[in-house]
Amino acid sequence: MTQATEARREVLDVGPLQIIPDEHLARADGRALMLSIRELRLLTELARREDRIVTREDLFSLVWGREMRVRDRSVDVYVRKLRVKLEAALPGWSFIHTHFGLGYRLAAERRQAGNGRFTSH
Amino acid sequence: MTQATEARREVLDVGPLQIIPDEHLARADGRALMLSIRELRLLTELARREDRIVTREDLFSLVWGREMRVRDRSVDVYVRKLRVKLEAALPGWSFIHTHFGLGYRLAAERRQAGNGRFTSH
DNA sequence: GGACCTTTTTCACAACTCGTTCACAGGCTC
DNA sequence: GAGCCTGTGAACGAGTTGTGAAAAAGGTCC
Numbered sequence: 593m594t595q596a597t598e599a600r601r602e603v604l605d606v607g608p609l610q611i612i613p614d615e616h617l618a619r620a621d622g623r624a625l626m627l628s629i630r631e632l633r634l635l636t637e638l639a640r641r642e643d644r645i646v647t648r649e650d651l652f653s654l655v656w657g658r659e660m661r662v663r664d665r666s667v668d669v670y671v672r673k674l675r676v677k678l679e680a681a682l683p684g685w686s687f688i689h690t691h692f693g694l695g696y697r698l699a700a701e702r703r704q705a706g707n708g709r710f711t712s713h
Numbered sequence: 714m715t716q717a718t719e720a721r722r723e724v725l726d727v728g729p730l731q732i733i734p735d736e737h738l739a740r741a742d743g744r745a746l747m748l749s750i751r752e753l754r755l756l757t758e759l760a761r762r763e764d765r766i767v768t769r770e771d772l773f774s775l776v777w778g779r780e781m782r783v784r785d786r787s788v789d790v791y792v793r794k795l796r797v798k799l800e801a802a803l804p805g806w807s808f809i810h811t812h813f814g815l816g817y818r819l820a821a822e823r824r825q826a827g828n829g830r831f832t833s834h
Numbered sequence: 835g836g837a838c839c840t841t842t843t844t845c846a847c848a849a850c851t852c853g854t855t856c857a858c859a860g861g862c863t864c
Numbered sequence: 865g866a867g868c869c870t871g872t873g874a875a876c877g878a879g880t881t882g883t884g885a886a887a888a889a890g891g892t893c894c
Contacts, residue, residue, distance in 0.1 A: 694737050
């Protein structure tokens with residue numbers, strides 16, 4: 593209705609998350625999330641590479657459109673913002689996983705003791 | 714298979730384990746494992762020699778890229794770390810087998826009762 | 835322009851992970 | 865049992881990531 597280019601609307605599903613980049617919208621269990629432009633773009637680029645590790649450098653150039661300067665923490669800060677909003681919208685889930693020294697990976701996982709990194713003993 | 718883009722994407726399958734070195738990622742039944750860089754590299758080199766005994770010296774030079782000093786226990790320590798994480802991810806399986814005086818061998822085996830190696834508590 | 839609000843950027847410090855190395859316990863072979 | 869080999873837990877320093885908040889940059893309305 594809005595767009596005449598009905599080629600194909602990209603819809604990214606990651607567990608209970610749904611991202612429709614063309615509409616600048618993300619939904620959690622159907623409920624619209626209030627995300628800023630940068631937040632949504634970061635989430636989108638992560639979702640396009642679901643379950644794969646993406647380096648900060650790649651994320652930065654994908655979202656910001658230029659080369660990341662060394663020691664720039666922008667990606668970390670926006671990952672934090674997204675985590676806070678996603679946790680508020682979908683408590684009990686975790687989506688953005690840190691791979692130390694490598695980057696971030698988006699995948700819907702239920703957060704519970706014994707699930708993640710260290711299930712010692 | 715469906716990917717024609719990456720000509721040489723190495724994928725190593727060892728039972729329920731899947732290792733994709735180029736993505737710095739290993740999966741257990743499809744679920745991403747949280748491994749450090751060294752852990753993944755050690756697992757990768759073992760997987761490349763699946764079911765064959767690899768000496769500590771060879772493993773060290775493959776993973777660390779230099780000669781192992783005598784009495785260096787790094788390989789043992791990392792074998793331990795891997796075993797813990799693999800056991801957490803895939804209880805009931807055992808992957809890294811010790812060959813006394815020789816080295817380690819990677820092979821997916823279901824851990825059987827009464828084995829003796831892991832005495833039940 | 836000026837007040838007011840939201841978003842983005844930057845910074846400082848806290849918290850954590852990793853790789854390394856020890857020390858000691860436990861096992862294996864002779 | 866002696867002596868070497870392997871398993872295991874822990875400590876340390878360096879470097880990486882998490883986090884709260886201030887500063888800067890836009891945007892909107894009057």
